[in-house]
Amino acid sequence: MKWIFRLIGLVVVLALVLVVSVLFLPADRIAQIATDQLRAATGRDVSVSGVSITLWPVLGVRAGELEVGNASWAEQGPMLQASGAAIGVDALALLRGEIRITNIEAQSPTIRLEQKADGRASWRFTDASGEARIETGTSPAREARAVSIQRLEVTDATLIYDAEGSDLISYSGVDLSLDWPDRLGPADFAAVLRPTAEPVTVTATIDGFAGFITGETRNVSIDISAGPGDVSLEGRANTAGEVAGSFGVVTGDTSAFMQALGLPPVALPAKLGRRIDLTTQLTLTADRQLALRELSADLGGNRLTGAADIGLNGTPQINARLDAGPLDLSDLSTGSADGGASNGGGTAAPSGNGSWPTERIDASALSAFNGEIALSAEGIDLGRFSLGKTQTVLSNDNSRMVFLLRDVVAYGGNVTGRFVINNRSGLSVGGDLSAAGIEMQGLLDDAVGLSRLTGGGDLKTSFLATGASVDAMMNSLSGDGSLNIGRGTIEGIDLDRLMRSGETGSGTTVFDSLSGTWTIASGVLRNRDLLLELANYRATGEGTVGIGRQVVDYTATPIALRANSGQGISIPVRFTGPWSDVSVQPDFEAVLDAQIDEQTDKLEEKAKEKLLKELGGDTGGSLENQIKDRLFKKLFD
Incomplete structure (x- = not known):
């Protein structure tokens, strides 16, 4: 004890x-x-x-x-x-x-x-x-x-x-x-950030955290949730900023998601990122060079697949190759990137009252990145224009975006050239286009709302428009071009009937060829050399098409080659009024003036001949000279 x-x-x-x-x-x-x-x-x-x-x-x-x-x-x-x-x-x-x-x-x-x-x-x-x-x-x-x-x-x-x-x-x-x-085990990390009223939550699990904090690369799982968006990563990372793995982004409203993160809101065009569902294999290096492989993205209506390399130092620098199905870029030309379509339908169509949409175009999205994107698409909707299968390169440099059209199927033919959107010091849209084998009815209908002309042909044009709205652009439009069409038709008028009976009515004129050139200034197209060839007729034309005001004032003059004993007869036809209701009327006043001029010339010729006979001179000589000679003789004889 x-x-x-x-x-x-x-x-x-x-x-x-x-x-x-x-x-x-x-x-x-x-x-x-x-x-x-x-x-x-x-x-x-x-x-x-x-x-x-x-x-x-x-x-x-x-x-x-x-x-x-x-x-x-x-x-x-x-x-x-x-x-x-x-x-x-x-x-x-x-x-x-x-x-x-x-x-x-x-x-x-x-x-x-x-x-x-x-x-x-x-x-x-x-x-x-x-x-x-x-x-x-x-x-x-x-x-x-x-x-x-x-x-x-x-x-x-x-x-x-x-x-x-x-x-x-x-x-x-x-x-x-x-x-x-x-x-020696994993660490669980959680964070709540409050850049705005709505919190941002971050959760992460890092395996072998003791090695991770000393610079080793470890398995990581990260999720960031903010308002209507979520970002996730499953892969490997280290404290030097190197990351690799499966990356995903889902946003119900991208602009609201950016604001929830405390970043400025972005005005994105419809179907180009307002909503995002993206997955990819991501690699990020310590110097912030990002590589995306096996990329698949739904941008709210437009789907893209491909690969990209992106530099994240400052404004993103992008080098990418993307494939798409039908691609809708109509909002790039209508400026409804703020969420409201400028005309309800998403295209810069005429308003129906003689004016174009006047809403201000927001082109701030052009400053979101720099770089070059090679794009293949089954089709592209550019608003007023529709393209078929397309191979194009999109480059953007300091808010100047260029679509280089390499191989484009459009309106039944092929188009090459470039289309430029520039927002460096005010918004402008321009281009240089060359088209071969184009069906003119669809092109002219999309371009200026005119659908009366059909036929396949070649077209060359250059154009430039500036302004903060579609209306301002159409009224500032300038450029030039040429057109050559083979066999085709003009809907709404029968020239053969007009020449035979003087009646217009409805009908169709079939022609063999049509050619002409034009210039555009301040939204008004001017043409003076239209030439239309038919079997029995020939027609010339000149006038203006007010693209800005959506009006036309154009006169076509058909000539019946075999009428009047082979001398021919012509009846000018005038097209006037707004595009929505073009008036087609024969210009009988012009016919009468032409006949009066012809008769006046004939009477003058007869009077000349008669006077020469009375003077005794040569009827083939100059009347003025013969009168001078007679007066000289009277004075000195």
Whole structure:
């Protein structure tokens, strides 16, 4: 019994020694141990002030201020500053000479993260030893076990991210948490950011987190949810900013999603990103070069597949090859990218009252990227124009977008040339197009709303329009062109009937060829050399087509080649009025004027001949000269 009581007494004494050691352990010493471990793990200066010890429920210290230094090249200040912090340690592990940090808490800290274009990142602890150790005065040669942090919790933080070449990003009211129960196991990360009234939630799981924070590449799973959008990644990553894996983006409203992230809203055209459902295999390098492979994207109506390389330093620089089915780009020409179609139907069609849509065109989306995109599509709707199977290269440089048409099937023929949208200093649209074998009825109907002319032919044109609305553009339109059509028809008038009976009525004129050239200035097309060839007739034409005002004033003059004993007869036909109701009438006044001019010429010729006979001169000579001769003789004979 004596030995039993002695053994119990020894245990009690040992327990008392342990308790007294903990109770009298200086708070500054605990803080020093913790900061030494953080300094060894990060390679950064760590300072703590205003320290007090806590015994329950967790052994540890509370600090009035905590500061963790940044990389030597960083410009934004310390990496972490907190006005209040708490560090808890496992007491039993501490008595065994181990440092096991059970929790780190920080209230209202400021966290500054910086990244250079060469790949350097302030959160990559390149100066760390990789293993935290305890240094004591009694046993300096003794190695301690590596530090582990079971939980990190940060509330009401300010997060600042400065990437060289990009705008500074700053978020306030951020909550962060890290659960890392096993030093060699995975860590779960969660964050809530509040750039706007609607919170953004971030969740992530990182395998082998101990290796991850020292720069090793580890498996990661990340999800970001903000308002009507979600971003996900399943792959591998490291702290240098290198990422690879399966990436997905889903947005119900892309502009609202951007705003929820604290970014400026974007005015995207319909079917070009207002809604996004995208999946791809992603690779991101430390210098922010992004590669997308096996890309599949639904942009809210337009579907694309392909691959892309994108530079993310500043304005995105894109080099991509994409394949599409039918592609609808009509909003690029109508300016309804803000969500409201300018004319209800999404195309820049005439309003029906002699004017074009006057809503302001928002072309700000042209500044969203620079680069070159090779595109293959089954068909492209450009608003007023429709293209068939298309091989084109789209390039954009500082808000100037060029569609280079390499191999385009359109209106039954082939089109080459370019189409340009420029928003550098005011919006303008222009192009140089060459078309072969084009069916003119569809083209003219789409271009100027005229559908009376049919036939296949060749067309060359150049044009330029400027203005903030479709109406302004059509009234500023300038350019020139030429047209050559083979066999075709003119709907709404029968020239044969007109020439035989003088009646217009309805009907169709069949012609063998049609050619002409034109110029356009201030929205008015002018033509003076139209030539129409028929079996028994020939027709010429001249006049104007008011593209801006949607009116026409054009006179075609058909000539019956075999009439009037082979001398021919002509009856001009005048087309006047608005496009929606063109009046077609024979110009009998012009016929009468022509006949009067002809009869006047004949009478003048007869009078001349009679006078010459009376003067006794040569009827083939000049009447003026013969009169001069007669007067000269009278005066000097």
